[in-house]
Amino acid sequence: MNSAHLFLFENSDLCEALFAGTNFTISDLSMCDVVYLSIDVTIDESNNSDFSLVQRLIDDAVPILRKGVTQVLLF
Secondary structure (H helix, E strand, C coil): CCCCCCCCCCCHHHHHHHCCCCCCCHHHHHHCCEEEEECCCEECCCCCEECHHHHHHHHHHHHHCCCCCEEEEEC
């Protein structure tokens, strides 16, 4: 990462323009002071939420984060 500050937007065209030629991997999270974890939660026909993808995201990200990093979970 070229900067200590990283802002991500919903607008994928804007993201592509801002980060053209930049490749981020999950290991880049180890350099962050604040990490926002976000993923859509699927809902079945009975209106029950499936949080398995949220748990998978947490399981993948948390081991990489530095001790004391602020984690914000959005879903």
